Amino acid sequence: MMRKTRLTVDSLAAERVLDKLAREKIPVYSAEKSAKNKITFCVATKDLEKVFAIFSGLCYNVTEVRPRGLSLLSRKLLEGVGLLVGFLLFCLFVLSAQSRVLKIEVVGSGAYYEERVLDVLTRAGVSPLSEMPKDTAKLSSEILGFPDVDYCSFRSSGGILTVEVEVGTNHTFRSVKGLCSPVKGKVEEILLVRGTPVVKEGDEVEEGQLLVDSYALYGEEKRSVVVIARVKIACPVSEVFEGDEESARSGAYLKYGELTQIETKQVDGGYLVTGIRHVEATMNLN
Amino acid sequence: MRLIREIFKALSAEAGAEVQYTVVEGQGGYFQNVKRILEFTPERIVLRGKKNSVRIEGKNLKIGKYYSGDVAVGGEIVRVEKEV
Numbered sequence: 233m234m235r236k237t238r239l240t241v242d243s244l245a246a247e248r249v250l251d252k253l254a255r256e257k258i259p260v261y262s263a264e265k266s267a268k269n270k271i272t273f274c275v276a277t278k279d280l281e282k283v284f285a286i287f288s289g290l291c292y293n294v295t296e297v298r299p300r301g302l303s304l305l306s307r308k309l310l311e312g313v314g315l316l317v318g319f320l321l322f323c324l325f326v327l328s329a330q331s332r333v334l335k336i337e338v339v340g341s342g343a344y345y346e347e348r349v350l351d352v353l354t355r356a357g358v359s360p361l362s363e364m365p366k367d368t369a370k371l372s373s374e375i376l377g378f379p380d381v382d383y384c385s386f387r388s389s390g391g392i393l394t395v396e397v398e399v400g401t402n403h404t405f406r407s408v409k410g411l412c413s414p415v416k417g418k419v420e421e422i423l424l425v426r427g428t429p430v431v432k433e434g435d436e437v438e439e440g441q442l443l444v445d446s447y448a449l450y451g452e453e454k455r456s457v458v459v460i461a462r463v464k465i466a467c468p469v470s471e472v473f474e475g476d477e478e479s480a481r482s483g484a485y486l487k488y489g490e491l492t493q494i495e496t497k498q499v500d501g502g503y504l505v506t507g508i509r510h511v512e513a514t515m516n517l518n
Numbered sequence: 519m520r521l522i523r524e525i526f527k528a529l530s531a532e533a534g535a536e537v538q539y540t541v542v543e544g545q546g547g548y549f550q551n552v553k554r555i556l557e558f559t560p561e562r563i564v565l566r567g568k569k570n571s572v573r574i575e576g577k578n579l580k581i582g583k584y585y586s587g588d589v590a591v592g593g594e595i596v597r598v599e600k601e602v
Contacts, residue, residue, distance in 0.1 A: 247556065248555075250558070250581065251554045251555055257585075259584070259586075260585065261583050263558070263580060263582075264560070265560055
């Protein structure tokens with residue numbers, strides 16, 4: 233908005249003032265004849281110095297009309313309207329930004345559920361630039377339905393929606409211990425997801441011997457981890473079963489499960505069944 | 519040559535321009551090609567162009583803006599007369 237200054241000129245030929253300004257390329261606004269020899273008009277405040285320079289050498293009595301009292305107050309208020317509107321718009325923007333989701337953070341020990349949590353929020357219509365969720369109870373109950381999740385809370389600050397997800401600490405999944413061999417035998421196969429194996433395929437192991445230790449190396453740092461592994465151990469079997477050969481094989485199957493390289497030999501009191509039993513030692517793996 | 523002819527044509531048109539105007543009833547009028555304001559009172563304004571003058575009569579006449587040969591006249595214009 234252009235600021236203007238009101239001037240009054242006293243002269244016998246006041247109209248010439250306007251011509252003079254027009255010739256000097258100074259726009260004149262709101263000109264009116266307030267008295268016989270008096271003309272009042274406005275010029276842009278930025279042109280004021282130029283106007284006074286033009287009239288300095290001429291016989292015109294030019295005075296600046298300064299608003300006073302209510303007139304001044306209303307002018308100041310009008311000037312301040314833009315500022316006030318701008319301030320109100322800024323406040324409105326800040327308030328609306330506060331009530332909008334700008335970023336979603338999933339924190340806590342259950343942060344690995346981030347993808348599923350975001351999926352739950354998206355289905356509930358909560359995504360960046362959407363409104364902050366008002367009823368979080370339903371969202372919480374859905375997230376608490378995830379395996380092992382014991383606690384879930386929502387908090388929002390500065391447009392950031394923080395979802396805290398905590399998983400249970402007394403769950404067997406989280407017990408940190410190594411995987412040990414349940415039998416004496418030979419390691420056939422190792423399937424390792426997490427942990428550090430202390431034996432390799434083909435190694436002879438004793439009953440109770442540690443197979444996979446509960447740590448992992450991150451660079452040079454040794455961190456305690458939950459073991460997720462399966463180890464197959466081949467264990468030789470040799471036992472006498474009473475009855476005929478068929479009964480002996482059935483008895484061996486029922487006691488040891490599937491045997492490979494199975495052989496039978498008639499001995500006193502029954503049949504000697506020999507073979508290889510395959511035992512699986514598993515931790516946190518179905 | 520055509521360009522020069524066009525320039526001369528435009529310059530001669532400008533030089534001989536009459537005061538052109540548009541009046542909106544009850545809201546004043548807009549006057550162009552004004553060179554001087556010969557008379558200015560709340561009842562009468564006389565504007566002079568290169569070729570002619572225009573006399574505006576009415577009530578509470580004011581000049582809304584005067585710049586670059588254009589004059590916006592406010593107030594109630596009752597009559598506009600061209601004077602050669």
